[in-house]
Amino acid sequence: MNITRVRRAAGETAQFDLEEDFPPFEFGSETISFLSPVHVQLRVHNTGKLLLTQGMIVTELKAVCGRCLEDFRYPMNLSFEDEWVYAPSATEDQQESAFLFEKDEFMINERILEQIVLALPMKFVCTPNCQGLCPLCGANLNREKCRCVTSEVDPRLAGLAKLTLDD
Template structure:
């Protein structure tokens, strides 16, 4: 690991030479250096990566499982909360000097006996993130009038306020 930068890699020298062989890797890394790239998210636990690497004779198939815990801010009530990530993925890796033209277009490439996984792990974490963090399905969010957290207290604000752009529709005849 470099100062301030996480570099996750696995040595595949032995499995690369063992056609139809399998290898397992269990890694834990601190990804807090990437918090600036994941706006509004803090890592509260190391990233745990479990890998199974299978040599097919033509490529290495990497089946991975990523687990970590993040601290994020709820998009409704703005309170911080912990968010669990569990992401499974599969990649095909080919050794550059032996790769066919088709493999170079569809698979990931490694050049020596090590596969550098940092970018792939970070991509999988980003793919596992929701579009908007919600602390729970019961979250009521903030009152749109006074801004109070409706999960913690109630307010006496009138929720019947109509957007001025739709005020003319209030006079529209209603069907009973």
């Protein structure tokens, strides 16, 4: 992404509309793949001291539900904001708090992927009311009702069944 015009004029702003195919990536023990290209709308503003970027990322991932283990589409629509500083003129504080660039181009793909990874949930769930799998037979409880007997009590808690609550 070439930012020559913005970088050289304080107060200048430019809009960029980017679309890129990203390869699958590892996330914990899962491989996450993209079902659509990553679309980024980016605004770059030269404040005189740094370049302020504000962006919106839209894409769709293929994920595996952590409850029922089914593949599903996971839409992403997220915003981000970053500060970029031209490396040769960066102050010590800016070197610690902003992203650095050395030419009149941003290599922004790595930053986009980082934003996507940061927005991922700890555990994917296909729907809030997903019932998951039966712990005994493995049936997907969203599709079928299993015939497993679930009244089995953990032997460590069997003594609690004898307790009664007296008012």
